Amino acid sequence: MILLRALGLMLVFLMASLLPSNAAEADLRAIIAKFATGTGFSAIEAVVRELAATGDPLVERPLAALAEGNLYIRKADSMVFVGNEAGDSVSLLDPLSGEKTGDAAKTDITKIKVNNTLRRVIRDALGTLTLRAKDPSVRIAAADTMFKTPDAANIEPLDAAIAAETDAKVKALFEQARAASVLVSDKPEADKLAAVALIGARGDRDALSLLTAVEANAQGAVKDAATAAIASINSSLALWDAGQNIWYGISLGSVLLLAAIGLAITFGVMGVINMAHGEMVMLGAYTTFVVQQVIRTSFPGLFDWSLVIALPLAFLVAASVGLIIERGVIRFLYGRPLETLLATWGVSLVLQQAVRSIFGPTNQEVGNPSWMSGSFDVGQLAVTWNRLWILVFALTVFGVLLYVMKRTPWGLQMRAVTANRRMAASMGIRTPWVDALTFALGSGIAGIAGVALSQIDNVSPNLGRGYIIDSFMVVVFGGVGNLWGTLVGAFSLGIVNKVLEPYAGAVLGKIVVLVLIILFIQKRPRGLFALKGRAVEA
Amino acid sequence: MRGNFSTITKMFSAGVVAAGLSMSSPAKAAEDTIKVGILHSLSGTMAISETTLKDAMLMLIEEQNAKGGLLGKKLEAVVVDPASNWPLFAEKARELISKDKVAAVFGCWTSVSRKSVLPVFSELDNILFYPVQYEGEESERNVFYTGAAPNQQAIPAVDYLMSEDGGSVKRWVLEGTDYVYPRTTNKILEAYLKAKGVAAEDIMVNYTPFGFSDWQTEVSAIKKFGSAGKKTAVVSTVNGDANVPFYKELGNQGIKAEDIPVMAFSVGEEELAGLDTAPLVGHLAAWNYFESVDTPENKKFIADWHKFIKNDKRTTNDPMEAHYIGFNMWVKAVEKAGTTDPDKVIDAMVGVSVPNLTGGYSTMMPNHHITKPVLIGEIQADGQFETVSQTPGLVMGDEWSDYLPDSKDLISDWRAPLSCGNFNVATGKCGGKGTN
Numbered sequence: 001m002i003l004l005r006a007l008g009l010m011l012v013f014l015m016a017s018l019l020p021s022n023a024a025e026a027d028l029r030a031i032i033a034k035f036a037t038g039t040g041f042s043a044i045e046a047v048v049r050e051l052a053a054t055g056d057p058l059v060e061r062p063l064a065a066l067a068e069g070n071l072y073i074r075k076a077d078s079m080v081f082v083g084n085e086a087g088d089s090v091s092l093l094d095p096l097s098g099e100k101t102g103d104a105a106k107t108d109i110t111k112i113k114v115n116n117t118l119r120r121v122i123r124d125a126l127g128t129l130t131l132r133a134k135d136p137s138v139r140i141a142a143a144d145t146m147f148k149t150p151d152a153a154n155i156e157p158l159d160a161a162i163a164a165e166t167d168a169k170v171k172a173l174f175e176q177a178r179a180a181s182v183l184v185s186d187k188p189e190a191d192k193l194a195a196v197a198l199i200g201a202r203g204d205r206d207a208l209s210l211l212t213a214v215e216a217n218a219q220g221a222v223k224d225a226a227t228a229a230i231a232s233i234n235s236s237l238a239l240w241d242a243g244q245n246i247w248y249g250i251s252l253g254s255v256l257l258l259a260a261i262g263l264a265i266t267f268g269v270m271g272v273i274n275m276a277h278g279e280m281v282m283l284g285a286y287t288t289f290v291v292q293q294v295i296r297t298s299f300p301g302l303f304d305w306s307l308v309i310a311l312p313l314a315f316l317v318a319a320s321v322g323l324i325i326e327r328g329v330i331r332f333l334y335g336r337p338l339e340t341l342l343a344t345w346g347v348s349l350v351l352q353q354a355v356r357s358i359f360g361p362t363n364q365e366v367g368n369p370s371w372m373s374g375s376f377d378v379g380q381l382a383v384t385w386n387r388l389w390i391l392v393f394a395l396t397v398f399g400v401l402l403y404v405m406k407r408t409p410w411g412l413q414m415r416a417v418t419a420n421r422r423m424a425a426s427m428g429i430r431t432p433w434v435d436a437l438t439f440a441l442g443s444g445i446a447g448i449a450g451v452a453l454s455q456i457d458n459v460s461p462n463l464g465r466g467y468i469i470d471s472f473m474v475v476v477f478g479g480v481g482n483l484w485g486t487l488v489g490a491f492s493l494g495i496v497n498k499v500l501e502p503y504a505g506a507v508l509g510k511i512v513v514l515v516l517i518i519l520f521i522q523k524r525p526r527g528l529f530a531l532k533g534r535a536v537e538a
Numbered sequence: 539m540r541g542n543f544s545t546i547t548k549m550f551s552a553g554v555v556a557a558g559l560s561m562s563s564p565a566k567a568a569e570d571t572i573k574v575g576i577l578h579s580l581s582g583t584m585a586i587s588e589t590t591l592k593d594a595m596l597m598l599i600e601e602q603n604a605k606g607g608l609l610g611k612k613l614e615a616v617v618v619d620p621a622s623n624w625p626l627f628a629e630k631a632r633e634l635i636s637k638d639k640v641a642a643v644f645g646c647w648t649s650v651s652r653k654s655v656l657p658v659f660s661e662l663d664n665i666l667f668y669p670v671q672y673e674g675e676e677s678e679r680n681v682f683y684t685g686a687a688p689n690q691q692a693i694p695a696v697d698y699l700m701s702e703d704g705g706s707v708k709r710w711v712l713e714g715t716d717y718v719y720p721r722t723t724n725k726i727l728e729a730y731l732k733a734k735g736v737a738a739e740d741i742m743v744n745y746t747p748f749g750f751s752d753w754q755t756e757v758s759a760i761k762k763f764g765s766a767g768k769k770t771a772v773v774s775t776v777n778g779d780a781n782v783p784f785y786k787e788l789g790n791q792g793i794k795a796e797d798i799p800v801m802a803f804s805v806g807e808e809e810l811a812g813l814d815t816a817p818l819v820g821h822l823a824a825w826n827y828f829e830s831v832d833t834p835e836n837k838k839f840i841a842d843w844h845k846f847i848k849n850d851k852r853t854t855n856d857p858m859e860a861h862y863i864g865f866n867m868w869v870k871a872v873e874k875a876g877t878t879d880p881d882k883v884i885d886a887m888v889g890v891s892v893p894n895l896t897g898g899y900s901t902m903m904p905n906h907h908i909t910k911p912v913l914i915g916e917i918q919a920d921g922q923f924e925t926v927s928q929t930p931g932l933v934m935g936d937e938w939s940d941y942l943p944d945s946k947d948l949i950s951d952w953r954a955p956l957s958c959g960n961f962n963v964a965t966g967k968c969g970g971k972g973t974n
Contacts, residue, residue, distance in 0.1 A: 041703055041926075069819075069918065115916060115926045116820050117705050120796045148797075205765035213767035248754040255752065353581060361585040363782060367814050375790055384790040387754070457751045458782045462583050466749050501755045506746040507716045 024056060025096060032062055032095050035071065035112055036078040044112060045121055052125030060129050062095040067122040071095070072109040083109065124149045131161040136170055143173035148206060152185035154178070176202055183214050183222075192222045200229030204380055208233050240380040245499050251387040253494025254394040257487060258453065259467040260474035261398060262446030264486040266322075268475050269405075269418050270438055272330055273341045276348040277471060278464025280443045283321060284314035284450020285459045286355060289364045304369040307451055314447040321351075322443020326436045334435075348464065356461040366454040390452050397445065402483055404441075414438050418481070477517055479527030488528055493517075571614040572607075572878055574599060575634035577645025577655070577666075582622025583749070587778065587857075588647050590808060591669060592617060594858045595644050597846040598865045608872055616640055624654045631655040635662045641878035642667065642868055644861055649673060649718050656681070665880050667868065669860035671803060671825075673722035677937040677950035677959035680880070682887060683907045684864035685857060686826055687935040688726050692773075694912040695801050695824035696727060698927050699771045700734065704914075705799065708768040709740045711760050713776060716745040720775035723803070727773060729941040740768065750780045753787040761791065764798045772800040781809050785818050795820025795916070807853035810921045818917045826896070826910040827859035828923040833897040853921075859895045866892040867902055888953055898932060905950035905959075907935025944971065 031054070034047045048066070051059045065071045065082040072083040072090065081092035081101065089103050114122070127145035130138050139161075146154050158178040165171040179195035196214070199207045208230060215226040259281060266274040288310040295302050295309070302309070325347055333340045368386060375384040405411040416424040417434045425431045450463070457463060470493075478489025493513060500509040524530065576595045578588035599613045607613055616638045620627040627646065634640045635658070642665040646652040649672055659666050659680040671686040699707040710731060714720025724743055731741060742763050744756060764770035776784055781804070788800065801822040807829045810818075829840065836854075839862065844850050867890045872878050875886040891901040900908045909932040915923030938948035938960070947964040951957075958968035 069924075113924060113926065115703060116796050116799050116822075117703060119820060120705075123796060205761065209765035209767045211767075212765075216767065244758060245755070248752075248758075251754060252752050356581070356585065361580075361589045362808060362811060363586065363779070363813075365811065365813060368786075373790065373817075375792060382758070382791055384754075384787070386786075386790060456783055456786060458779045460586055460779060462586070462749075462779065465583070466751060498752075498755055502759065505744065506750060506756065510747060 024054075025058065028054060028056060028058060028096060032080050033078075035066075035080045036073045041113075041115055041118055044114070045118055048118070048121055048125060052128070055129070057129060057132075058096050060126060061098055063122050063126055063129075065095070066112060066114060067119050067126075069111060069114060071112045072104075073112060074104060074109050076108065080112075081109070083111075120149075124151075128154065128157055131157055131174075132164065136167050139165075139167075139170050140173055143170065143177045144206075146177040147173070147180050147210070150177075150180035150184045150210070152181060154181040155185060155187075176207075180210055183210070183218075189221060192218075193225050196222060196225040196229055200225075200232060203233050203236055205237070208237070237380060241502075244381050245502060246495060247381060247383065248501075249495030249498035250491060251391060251494070252498055253491035254387075254391040255453065255456070256470055256474050256494055257398065257490035258390065258394045258449040259446075260471040260478075260486055260490055261394075261401060261483075262442045262444075262449060263471045263475050264478075264483055265401075265442035265445065266439055267472070268481050268483070268486065269414065270435065270442070271337075271418075271480075272334075272439065273337050273344065274330075274442075275341060275345040275468065276325065276351060276464075277443075277446055278466070278468035279348045279351040280318045280322060280446035280464070281450040281453060281467055282355065282459075282461065282464040283318045283351070284310075284447035285366065285454035285457075285463055286359065286364070286450075287314040287317045287447065288451045288454045289359075289366050289459050292366055303367070304371060306367075307369060307372075307455075310451050311448050314451045315444040316447075318447025318450070319440040319444030322446075323436055323440040325443070326439035330439065331432065331435065348468075352461045352464070359461075361461060364459045366459045368455055372455055386455050390455065393452050397448065398483070398487055401445065405483065410434075410437070473514075473517060477520065477527055479529035482527075482529040485527055485529035492528075571612045572609070572872075573614050573616050573638055573640040575631075575638065575640035575643035575645070576615055576617045577620060577627065577630055577634065577643050578647065579622040579651075580617075580619040583778070584622040584647055584651075587808065590852075590855070591644075591647070591857055591861055593847055594843070594861050595865070597843060598862060600846070601842065602865075602869060608869055609876070609878070620645075620651065624648075624650050627651040628654045628658050631658045631666075632662065635659075635664045640664070641872070642880070642883070644669070644864065646670070647857075652681075663880055665868070665883060667861070667864035669857040669864060671856070673719045674726075674937050674939055675722060675942075675945055677905050677907075677952075679884065679906075679952055679957070679959060681906060682864060682867070682902065683935060683937070684860040684867075686910065686912075687907055687937055688723055688939055689936040690826060690910055690912055690933045691803055691824050692723050692727055693730060694929055694933065695803070695822070695914060696730065696773065698822075698824075698914045699773075699799070699801060701927075703927060705769055705771070707771040707799075708736070709763065709766060709770040710736065710742070711763055711770065711772040712741065712743045713756065713760070713772055713774045714743075714745050715750070715775065715777040715780060716747055717777070720745065720777070723775050724773075726939045726941050729939075733941060746776070746780065748777070748780065750776075751783045753784045754791075757784075757787045757791050757793065760798065761793060764793075770798050772798060774800050774802040775804060776802070777804050778809075781805050782813055785813060785821070788821075789817030795822075801914075806855040806857075807922065808855050810917065811851075811853055813921070815917055815921045816919050819919055821917045822914055822926075823917070823923055824912060824914050825856040825923075826912060827856045827894070828913055828915045828925060829854045830915070830918075830922045830924060831896050831913070833895065835893055835897065836895040839895055863892060863894050863900050863908065867900075867908075871902075884952070900932070903934055904953045905935065905937050906952055907937055909934045938970075 031050050038044055038047055062071060070083050072081050080095055082095050083090040083092055089105055090109060091103050092101050094101050123145050127142045130142040133139050155178060158174055162171060162174045165174055176198060179198040182191050182195040199210060211226045211230050215223055215230060218226060263277045266272050291310040291313060292306045295306050329343050333343055372386040372389055375382045413429050413434050416429060417431050421431055474489045474493060475486055478485030497509055497513050500512055504512060576592050578592040579585050580589055596615055599615045603612050616634060618630040618634060620630045634643055644667045646668050647670050652668055656678055666681045667684055668681055669684050671691050674687045698704040712724045712727060714724055728741060760772055799822055801824060803824060805823050840854055843854055870890045870892055871883050871886040875882040887902050888904050891899045894900040896911050898911060900910055902908055912929040912933050913925050914927040915925050918924050937950050938945040940946050947962050948960050948970040949963055950959045960970040961968050962970035
């Protein structure tokens, strides 16, 4: 083994001597070769530091690969390669040039393991190296890393980078990173005070974290300045926190609205206590899964469109199942709520177990398209894309449904049948079909809710179980038979829940909300927006 | 409202399932077989985890039969479905023991289901193998605990995070689902951390309900707690389905493992299968087994499993290994005792040693817990764990935690002459009480 390693090293030197023009590269190769000889994380860390110390931009490739877990050692000759996994084999690339040098079976190479500490070291090292990168987002990432891990040694490269920087936004971030480093250096007090002011103006959690550390270690004027800056950041963050809770509440409200909106039709408009409503949501989520599965295997390029494709399909699947349930079970049970409850409950169990038998009991992976991943900042508030899109989607569905109910002939018939069945029948409306289609519409909407919910929850046979209680809660609270009530009910429950949560905790928060609803229903049994008129008494 | 619905659920699912199963359970009952009971939920909320264990048991029994059975007889699996319904667990256990006359039962997942069958096993004197990591504070004569006790999972995990390799963590978030396992584990961890000199304001404990799916507030609270200038980590005892939305929210809010690592005790390969793991690389889990462990025993086990389940993508996990160990221990003890009589097998079990899948031997200790290595793994982009740390030797399961005032004086030794699961060394009496 030692012989082999020596051979490997010799090979490296041999290559180096063939390229006398690039002595620096040979040195780098010699350092990289040490990855193969060191054992344990500390040895690898030492090599990383040595590579970083060269300051050569070439080391970015092997270091980035190492952080990603893509750096391999070939067992035969202890050479180090960047590897790209493809099935059972790995294509090996030269660590410096990135040129392909061959393939290897997975069993012939060993991955160089990294842990979190090592990843952090690499990130810091890359931070300094990528200050001059062409892509501004890479420079921003570098500034961010350097801000979080201040080091007096960073000041010099940052000064150079600030001088060369043209993008004002990146420049400001560099200056903040420099300020962070100044605070841990032995620069004079005046510099440090300016740095505290600069960081205090940044005003976010990272700044707070940094200043808290400064406050603990500094003395005199710097400590006082840090204390003052912390106080001002805290007071502005408190405001943002309140805003954040409201936003989370709106977001939870949109989820509740989506889950409940189908029920607002089947239960709210038709009066069917539909316990299988959650399972319609689940069917929609499984449709999304199947669509994604087909896309993954056959049309990988379409992945970002998977949800758009899944929407109409989920609507159709859930609506047809709803239609079958209505024609097969529910139509015999109109006017008998207890039997309807039990029958639909049985249907829900059948559907759950059917899905469990077909897809298995385990969670299925539904991926987030790129436009639904990650977050962006509004001030100090991190807004996640998936939540934002779900809010937009929920409101759109609500708007469309409202239009259908209020502005189309079908909606008119639906309302007519609900208001007075016999009169509607006398006017020539085929009430059984209106019933069937209304139930199918409610189920279909539950299905498209499933598409959205698959993005934030588990896709498992139990998916619907989690939403059925909340859905009924929203519809009953908002007022049965009133779509606007469902909207207001969903958002008020969401916001109350999320505003309570930071103080009471999730468990107690939920209990408080339930108690409040019970009290409210005692006071107003018909919910927030009660229907008035003769129809109600019928 | 909620209570009513769930009662109806239970009655319904119980009825439906019981009717379905009593027809399907094998009724041939030949005289020359040894029956083995499998008590795992195949429907309801826990089916997601427990169905796999039922399949693993069927595979182990099939393999044993292929090797010629046990004591010259074939083994016969009797599968029942307690449908994630805790009282039904006790009923089904009684049915297995009294009606089907099984020689031993392998089953349960949640602590509450285990607690509900305990009286049945001691009354009818049979054996239960319990394969899941749990909160400890228990040692029963009729139960063999093949999953991890807190000191075989939680304590080493925290030790790792405190070490330099783990990032020298100074501030701790203990995030859990609101039930007995997280509550007791967190009590032990809190006491342990304080004993290690962590200040009370550097520990944040938070609980969420079962199946919780809106983690925005919790994740931002973690972010906030982590911005106090000290290295922060999350120790998660979040259970089951709630994990997927939790990790999705972590990924979306940009909490990276390098900054705030999450150490999970209930997240295994199976949970990750429903998740895009790319944003989670570097988050941690502590178990006694990972599918990625590179040993010949494990390779064979995985190959057998894929063949048995006819699906190359199905993962293996820690509780499966626990059943593998438990089943082999039981086989060995039965061979040693020369009979399947539970009393004799219980006595023969202590000291039995069988290979585990991580390249060593696990031994049944007198407290009915086993010795295991503890592995810390990091989540990889392919949904597997990569071991980053491993205890140098085997860790013996400690049923009564040394860090809880109620249980620190208790020990358990089921060998004669002591034969006591809760012996108080301070008072010299059998019959101490733990924390729950």
